[in-house]
Structures are given as structure tokens and as C-alpha cells.
Amino acid sequence: MSVAPSSTVVLDHRFARELPEMAIPWQGAAAPDPRLLVLDEQLAAELGLDPDWLRSPDGLGLLLGTEVPEGAEPVAQAYAGHQFGGFSPRLGDGRALLLGELLDADGRVRDLHLKGSGRTPFARGGDGLAAVGPMLREFVVSRGVHALGIPTTRALAVVATGREVHRETALPGAVLARVAASHLRVGSFQYARATGDLDLLRRLADHAISRHHPGAATAANPYLGLFEAVVAAQASLVARWMLVGFVHGVLNTDNTTISGETIDYGPCAFLDAFDPSTVYSSIDHGGRYAYGNQPAVVQWNLARLAEALLPLLDEDQERAVALAQQALGAFGARYDAAYSGGMRAKLGLSHRPGDLDDAVLTSLVGDLLDLLTRARPDHTSSFRALAAAARGDRAPVRALVPDAELDGWLERWLALDPDPVAMDRVNPVYVPRNHLVEEALTAATAGDLGPVRRLLEAVDAPYDERAGFERYAVPAPEEFGPYRTFCGT
Ligand code: AMP
Ligand code: MG
Numbered sequence: 001m002s003v004a005p006s007s008t009v010v011l012d013h014r015f016a017r018e019l020p021e022m023a024i025p026w027q028g029a030a031a032p033d034p035r036l037l038v039l040d041e042q043l044a045a046e047l048g049l050d051p052d053w054l055r056s057p058d059g060l061g062l063l064l065g066t067e068v069p070e071g072a073e074p075v076a077q078a079y080a081g082h083q084f085g086g087f088s089p090r091l092g093d094g095r096a097l098l099l100g101e102l103l104d105a106d107g108r109v110r111d112l113h114l115k116g117s118g119r120t121p122f123a124r125g126g127d128g129l130a131a132v133g134p135m136l137r138e139f140v141v142s143r144g145v146h147a148l149g150i151p152t153t154r155a156l157a158v159v160a161t162g163r164e165v166h167r168e169t170a171l172p173g174a175v176l177a178r179v180a181a182s183h184l185r186v187g188s189f190q191y192a193r194a195t196g197d198l199d200l201l202r203r204l205a206d207h208a209i210s211r212h213h214p215g216a217a218t219a220a221n222p223y224l225g226l227f228e229a230v231v232a233a234q235a236s237l238v239a240r241w242m243l244v245g246f247v248h249g250v251l252n253t254d255n256t257t258i259s260g261e262t263i264d265y266g267p268c269a270f271l272d273a274f275d276p277s278t279v280y281s282s283i284d285h286g287g288r289y290a291y292g293n294q295p296a297v298v299q300w301n302l303a304r305l306a307e308a309l310l311p312l313l314d315e316d317q318e319r320a321v322a323l324a325q326q327a328l329g330a331f332g333a334r335y336d337a338a339y340s341g342g343m344r345a346k347l348g349l350s351h352r353p354g355d356l357d358d359a360v361l362t363s364l365v366g367d368l369l370d371l372l373t374r375a376r377p378d379h380t381s382s383f384r385a386l387a388a389a390a391r392g393d394r395a396p397v398r399a400l401v402p403d404a405e406l407d408g409w410l411e412r413w414l415a416l417d418p419d420p421v422a423m424d425r426v427n428p429v430y431v432p433r434n435h436l437v438e439e440a441l442t443a444a445t446a447g448d449l450g451p452v453r454r455l456l457e458a459v460d461a462p463y464d465e466r467a468g469f470e471r472y473a474v475p476a477p478e479e480f481g482p483y484r485t486f487c488g489t
Helices: 014-018 041-046 051-055 057-064 132-147 186-195 198-212 214-218 222-244 291-313 317-346 358-375 379-390 395-400 406-414 420-426 434-445 450-460
Strands: 023-025 035-039 075-077 081-083 086-088 096-103 109-115 154-166 170-180
Touching: 014 023, 014 075, 014 096, 014 198, 035 051, 035 132, 035 450, 041 051, 041 154, 051 057, 057 154, 057 170, 081 186, 132 154, 132 170, 132 434, 132 450, 186 198, 186 291, 198 214, 198 222, 198 291, 214 222, 222 291, 222 317, 291 317, 317 358, 317 420, 358 406, 379 395, 379 406, 379 420, 395 406, 434 450
Parallel strands: none
Antiparallel strands: 023 075, 035 154, 075 096, 081 086, 096 109, 109 170, 154 170
């Protein structure tokens, strides 16, 4: 892949140009002592950015938002959002900047965006900053999610600023550079709608159609087509999360994208013990964003998107509501199809689509989830243990699921002739396990990036079991205790 020299970094500012009401020109705060901590070189190459240039003082200037190429127009983006169910009409990028859009090697438009780059007019009481630990957390976990083939924003780099950030204690500060199909959120539409400016709402919808769901442009009702496309993309996304045991942790409407990419890695975590009621976030007291609630919560967020879009769906608002309800109603079937197709693959049954009845699969999956919920085994390990059982060794799954009904379930499943090789291609060995992430971030905060690099190596090839990575494939030791995550703001 060819890499462009620095002078050709071209950043467009299409969002700012088309939606100036939602963009405040801004720039990154100066950093006393910038130091590059991690860089995703493959992603840099995909973007046509030279990794050596990114390491240079000019490159770090770009990654901090203090020096931007000619013609760029960095902005803080406005958005609204329901946070834990309560509506805030003005959230916006309090500590983030959209540097601009660039074209990747495949000709796709990608946002280059910073987090932790200083206070903006949306900062309210916040300091506009971010600490090394949480920014590396987004780097590592989003890399793991990407390696699993799940749509996500991606982390390009984390640059330590040399500035202290004050949380419970003083922490080293950092800026994360991330790349996304866009940063349009359900909350972006809620913002536009709340202004009462229909022209703005329409321009935002047109921008979203053109960037993410161009098929909608030719639909009989393009704005309904947009909504249907977002419903489909989000149903597929949340099914992917459920299949790998990803708990987003803070599924507010401002953290639900129009593109269908995973966004905002704050208190997220991968499931260890299987339990639908699992909550890791320290602030999610009611369990609103528990693992098992995620499909319902995403659908709720999509209902908020529908409300924001109503004036565009039909002049007759009763008819607009009916159209929105019908389109939202498709979420359940979309989700079920994506989830059951994924479960069919996880159970090694994709090679027999014709003769395996949906009802048989549904009851097989339901009974397995009941077994898992009772035994609470490690989610990731359980599916690899099932592949071992398909190869004739039931010991690993028996150790994880010591339940009298396990063997009966295994007989039913094995009678369908599951393919263990195919299972190992979709059931990861390595995910960013909570204790490994914590261990790596603690070391990095103290100045040792070795464990972060090693963890990245493990999760970059999630399905290839490798010698030397044994401790990355097993659950946390008992003494790690119940896991809690924090928003990291
Ligand atoms: P998040 O929890 O990251 O989705 O952020 C929710 C809102 O709080 C967004 O408007 C953020 O920009 C804002 N925010 C979070 N942390 C900070 C901070 N340290 N300084 C300023 N704004 C922040
Ligand atoms: Mg957010």
C-alpha cells in the first residue's frame, strides 16, 4: 500500500460546511510534552498517512489538534442525547474535536477525530481532558472489537500530553485520535430536531444518507429509507455484541451511531461469567445497560431517532408516526435473524442451513443459554470448549458447566454433526479480558507499555490459538473479584 507524504494530508470539512449550525470551529489545547504511546500502523496506512511522519513533531501536532493541515477546519460537534433515559438538549463534544474527513485507500470518507483535546464551548463543568488509562482502554478494546469483525470506530493513536489530569488522583493526560465512518449519532438528530429548524434536520438527514445509507436516496420515501437502514445496521450491530459477550456499558442515544459502528468505549467490558443481568459500569445502578438489555435499549434509542425524524417522514404527523412504528417494528425480526444466524455459526451448524429447522435451532440455543445462565461459566471459553466436545472431548465443557442436563443437551447438539473447525473460526480464544485490560493499563499508566503491546498482539488474531499466549485465553483468577468499570471522564 502506498503511503502519502505529510504534505499531502488532505482534510475536508464537509460536516462543518454542510451543517455549520452543528459545528463550532475550535482547536486542540497545547500539550507541554507530547509523546506517542501507541499507533495503529495498519490503520495509518489505510488512511494514506505515513507512520514515520505521524511520529514526527508535525505528526504529533496533527494527533493533538494543535497543528492542522492547510484547508482543515477542526470543529466541536453539537449533539443532544438521552443519558440513562433523561434528555439533555445540548451535550456536544466537550473534550473532542472533529479534525475533518479524509479519503481512505478504498475511497471511503472517514472522520479523523480527537478525544481529550481540551475544553470546548460544550465542556460545561468538565476539564476537556482525558487520562492515559481510559484512552488506551479505548485503543485496546476497539482494536479487539475490530479484530472480531464487528463494525466500530477505530483508534489511530494515543499521545501522552505531559499534562496532569485530576480525577480521584492526578493522572497522566492523553489524547486519543480515532477514525470513524462518521460521528453522526442518534443524538445529532435529536439536537437538530430540538432546534426546530426543519431545514437543518433535512440537511443532516441528507448528509447521513449520502455518507452511510446511499440506497435510501432512491427509496420512495428517502427519510423513511434512512431510518430503516439505521434500524437494520443497529440490529445487526447489537446482535454481534451479544454473540461475543460485549457489554457497551453506556448506551445513551449520543453513543448510538447512524453508521452502525460501535462508538465511545467508556465503561465497556467483555462478559466473563455468563449472566444476562451483568453490569460492569459503576454508574449503571439500575442495570439499564446490562448485557441482556442491550437489544431493547438500542431499539429504545432508535425510537428516539424516529421521533426526531417524524417531520421528515410525512407531512401528516399521524401517518409519519405509523410509518416510523412500522419501520421500528422490523428491529425485532432483524435482530433475531442476525442473532440466530450468528448462533448457528457459533454452534458449528452453518453447513446445514436447509435441513435444520429454525424451531430446532431456537430451542437448542434457548436451552444452552439456560444452562449457561445457571452455571455462569466464562462466556468466551464456553464456545471453545463446545468445539472440543464436537471433537470428542467433553471434559472442558463439563468442567465449565457442571450441570446434570449438560449431557442431554450435548447429545441433541452432537446429533446435528457440528463442525468444530468452523466453530473455531467464529468463536474467539482471545478477547480483551477485563483483568488483562486492567493489568495492561496499570502498567502503561506507570510507564510500561509492554503489557498493552502484548495484549494487542493477542487480540489482533482472536481466533488463532498460539503458544505463549496461554494466560490470555483463560478467565481472571479468583482474587480479581467482581469487575467494575468507570466512565473515565
Ligand atoms: P460520554 O460519557 O463520553 O459519552 O460523554 C458525554 C458528554 O460529556 C459529552 O458531551 C462529552 O463531550 C462530555 N464530557 C465527558 N467528559 C468530559 C470532560 N472531561 N470534559 C468536558 N466534557 C466532557
Ligand atoms: Mg459519548
